Amino acid sequence: MSRLFAAVRRYPLVAATIVLGVVGIGLALAGFADSLAWLFGGFGLFVAAISAVGMVKQLRHGSFGVDLLAITAIVATVLVGEYVATILIVLMLTGGAALEDFAVNRAKRELDALLNRAPQIAHRLRSADDLADVEDLPATAVQPGDLLLVRPAEIVPVDGVLESASAAFDESSLTGESLPVERNKGEGILSGSINGQAAATIRATATAANSQYQQIVALVEEASASKAPVVRLADRYAVPFTAVALSLAALAWILTGEPVRFAEVLVVATPCPLLISAPIAFMGGMSRAARNGIIVKGGGVLEALSRARTIVFDKTGTLTHGTPAIARVLPAAGFDADEVLALAASAEQYSSHVLAASVIAEARSRGLELLATATASEVPAHGVVARLDGREVTVGKLSFVAETAPAAVAAPLDGGELAIYVAVDGSFAGSIVASDQLRGNARQTIDALGELGIRNTVMLTGDARPTAEHIAALVGITNVQADCLPVDKVEGVRAITERPVIMVGDGVNDAPVLAVADVGIAMGARGATAASESADVVILIDDLSRTARAVAIGQDTIRIALQSIWIGIALSLVLMVFAAFGLIPATIGALLQELVDLATILNALRAIGGRRDAALAAGSVPVHREPATALAR
Template sequence: MTEHRLNAILLVATAGALAAGGVAWIMQAFVVADLCWAAGTAAAVVPAVAWVLGDLRHGRAGVDLIAVLALGGALAVGEYLAGALIALMLATGRTLEATAGRRAARDLRALLERAPRTARRRMGQDVREVPLAAVSVGDLLVVGPGETVPVDGRVESAAAVLDESALTGESLHVGRDRGDRVRSGAVNVGAAFDLRAEATEQDSTYAEIVRLARRAGAEAAPVVRLADRYAAWFLPLTVAAAGLTWLFSGSAVQAVAVLVVATPCPLLLAAPVAIVSGLSRASRAGVVIRDGGALESLGRARTVLLDKTGTLTTGRPRVIDIVAAPGHQPSDVLRLAASVDRFSPHVLARAIVDEALSRGVTLASPERMGEEPGRGASGTVEGQRITVGAYSTPARPGWARAAENRAALDNAAVAWLTVDGVLVGALLLRDPLRTDAPRTVRRLRSAGFERLLMLTGDRTGPAREVAAVLGLDGVRTEQTPADKAAAVRAESGSAVTVMVGDGVNDAPALAAADVGVAMGARGSTACSGTADVVLTTDRVDRLADAAEIAVRARRIAVQSALGGMVLSLVAMAVAAVGLLPPAAGALLQEGIDVAVILNALRALRPYAPDRAAVGPATEQLIHRFAAEHDDLRSTLEAVRNAADQLSGGPQPAALEAVRAVDRLLTERLLPHEHAEEQQLYPALAAPLGGPEATATMSRAHAEIDRLSRRIATHLAIVPEGGTLAPQQLDDLRACLYGLYTVLRLHFVQEEENYFTLAPETAPRP
């Protein structure tokens, strides 16, 4: 017979006995009433003794022993009504705790129940259902409407529409085009599509999540063991209080009353309810925590060590600037470079091609392609021999030396472009900061983390820049996996430590930490396998969510255990002086237990004080303006390039560059800024706490307008057919550089503070 059924039978028996005795007492059949209440009391003694023996077999002397003493004492002194009330309290407490536990674990069970067990494999025109374990890498699978994606793979046919809420915690459906990667566990909410398997069942994303979910709650969390330690002193204290009451009062009834109000059987079970509720709450937010111990440790942690690449940065290089030689345009440099790199597997080549495609550049088809490791790619485009990559000739023109200096200042890599052997352009690439990283760091600070460090195998320059921007407490660079693990162990000696990473090289450090956190959306299986916490979406701010949930769950667990015992101690004192009879004490203790368990269930409620809630309409606005930021990056480059050209004096080319900037400002940038001011900022006022929240950003809009008008005024005073006057150059160059700086800062602030409020928004910095 299951524990759930036993609890139900006990609840019915004790409630029936109490009710029957009450009816008999009303009919003045007092003997029958006592017999009913005594029967109800006796019915609870047997399971209570079994629970005590079970605790003793596991080396614990829990508070169930107090229940046995109270029940036995009630029978011994003839307080049958009190005994029946204790029995009912014991039964309802067990039932309530079990129900609360089932409710708290509902989301974790849902993960297990959704796990796919079969897949439909396509062989030519034949489609057969096969066990999931039979799927191999390279198999072509069919995912029908409403089905769960069985393994990780790529969309092979038409676009797919997926519900990834089980993985990410986000309810919005996402589209995946042909060739896009899809993770197992997502649900197909559109038409059927073909999937090319890229992993087996055991190596897929959802399988790892299921493995973690199976272990969730399996081990006792330290806070639960803390409750057991409370019981270790609460039990002898209760027995001593009851004994002293009997000794000094001479009343066994008063001693039983003390035992009755000290019967917190479900009381200390509130701690595991709070912990499991925290696990459930975290799973809804796209965070899978291995067990209650990991949640409790995360709630006590005070030091966080973070990997850089893929954790604080995007992990994917991006083009941050394009420099063209005099007589050439940045757009032409990008088009030629991307045309040659379109078939290269190099990570920088992929970044160049992605940049060109995002700007809507039409790529040419190269001929006679070649690639030299460490040097770059080459090919013939439109009859010209193009190379993209390293350029070793020491003699470089002035513009190229300026590009090198800019790359050094920005800690960027340089891909040089030559046309028929002549150097004509440079593309600067860097792994940019994640837009959600600054907000995450602030939220980690507010969650109680006192020390935030970065561990990275990268060079000192880029790493220190990231640490400075985020305000981290320290950075260790050029770290090997062994170095990272050693650093984690050193930090663990002074505080509970969390390590966050996403690659195979982070696995030793994650294993060494008190709590290892893996970026599971793109991280390696080795990384996820050694982690205590897996972020199932590629958003580092989920770490802050998990930390806040863990802190709150632990606080509620300790609050429930301590608060309940304090109330019991007060009631014991009242009972010891004879002011609380056993029956009334049993009712009071029942109320305390129920209240404490309900308090523990508060850990299930959403809690994200730092995250503004935005509606669907506002989310659409955020997505729209984030996309416009991507489109306007070329405008920022044009502003800076025009300022650079003014350094050569009032030449016609410089004037034309400034005029091109003025057109871009008038036709593209200023309409974007005005639309933000009129549409986006009013929509964000409510979730951010009022219009004052966007006042600083509105002031930036005003400065952008002012500088744009000043540039237009400079152009207006140039005579027709004339050129810029020498006395205009300094002010105009200052306006352009100032506008570039204000725009770049303004864009970053909007992306970090506003655009991260919408899920699945990842604007480029």
């Protein structure tokens, strides 16, 4: 009963229409059929007036109100005395809006699930040795460094690192991975993960506002609030559709001399499919994307994905894993390997480049002491200069280091390796060689995009051309632009003529080019990075194949949205022709139009794509290892 009252409060016009319909039937059976003119006709004109006000508001915002046909049909049926048809059109108009609301909520359930599961409470441990000595506090009050207890089946409140020896977490809401993920001590844990069957302790590394889950929630809220261009396209279909319907209705009236024909044609021309099908399809597409670990910032992005003709890849962290390993250290005369590595790692402490972490990790693994400095500066995409223990240390590309150390020479490299160079007080100190693993499914992803119609593939990278061409050959990319600075990448994307263009990247230096691309895709669950903020699509799971999945979802969504629109238009046109010849009475026509609405809604709900995702998962490409490749600064 409470659900019934909630539905009445949510949809008062639908409830009023049903009540009046039942009362009208009772009056007709009691011999008071004349009262239907006042009851149905008056209520119909009241609803028409409300709809007209809404239509005017739409027109003020530049959107043609497709309710015009419904309003005209209500007025026409009242004027010709078809009051039962009037109440049925009112039911169709108000019920269609209610059905749209219900269907959209059904399609949004994966998005809403993220919002409703936001962690609220954290358990802070007062003592690491006593798991019973805890205090509950709001998740928003947790500070980095706090030791937290996560009980079985609880949601991790903030990002942290695991302090327990091991634990299993359900990360399906974050990454799409359906199986529990095993984590060991020291590994990162994402907020929003669900703990397994044993209590675990984590050390907070971020506040709730800066944690992964809250970033996802922010992206979801932005995505769900947008309106897609194809919805506006559906609005534009209403202009010719309205003109055709009114012309056909007027022609039927003129040729037969029967004004009832005008009303009968308009009854079956009510354009509810245009109002309903496209928004439902787009919400279904965004819901499907979220279920696959892909946050799409608006329906317009899905449309651009569906029409894309070119895809551009960054290399480091995108085609490769972005976690380089130090292969060897090559000291110059007068220096030893540990000294070169220690100085480079000390300077790289002040660099934001991903390669810096690998140099530092290698130095620490060898037990080398890192020096601190009060003066350090980084030249993006080139290197870093730091003063360490009275010496000026320069680390970076060969061309950058050679400016201060002309004696610097290129290191001998195998295919796909990269060297960073070190100079001390203007003297060449040596080089450090690193390599990065190519993603096992990179080649298969490029092939899958080709099958989806995106055959123009480009790589933009800061690597030297030999390294870039080596990687491109492995994955099947033929168009390579190497030695790119961030501004070169931006100009490279702008110069592409086969559009729309998708840009896939993951680093902070990719943010500008992601912003200028028609669709920017940020790879990996990295939280509030500049890349994810600039991107139109954020892939939460670190899986390159989700790029092709995003394109497939966009294409499926647009196809279903337009298909639903045309199904509604085609069925309505057929019914209008029959009604013009007097074969469909107004009351029957109103009932048939309800079936048209139902058909378009059911078709649009296919955009949620459960069966399609199951088929894609069944045909997914297994990940395998490829030869090592290089990482560009």
